[in-house]
Amino acid sequence: MVIKVYIASSTGSVAVKKHQQAVVGFLEANRISFQEIDITILEERRGSGCTATYPGQAAGEKATRCLHRSSNEDAS
Numbered sequence: 001m002v003i004k005v006y007i008a009s010s011t012g013s014v015a016v017k018k019h020q021q022a023v024v025g026f027l028e029a030n031r032i033s034f035q036e037i038d039i040t041i042l043e044e045r046r047g048s049g050c051t052a053t054y055p056g057q058a059a060g061e062k063a064t065r066c067l068h069r070s071s072n073e074d075a076s
Contacts, residue, residue, distance in 0.1 A: 003027065003034040010040045 005027070007020045027034045 001033075003032065004037055005034050006037050006039050008040050009038050 005020075005023060007024075008016065011017055011020075024034075024036070026032075
């Protein structure tokens with residue numbers, strides 16, 4: 001099992017950065033396998049706006065605004 005750690009590499013908050021470093025340091029010190037996922041890169045790829053169309057939506061109908069989502073990817 002791999003733990004996913006979501007980080008923000010370009011955070012403006014020193015407290016957030018220190019907390020992220022503490023979490024990663026704890027996992028490394030205890031030899032716990034984890035995967036870092038940088039959410040700031042995901043935001044840049046997505047662009048300034050997220051719009052989506054859904055199956056069954058009429059052509060020319062205004063696109064729906066996406067909401068931020070979080071998930072628990074339990075692979076058990």
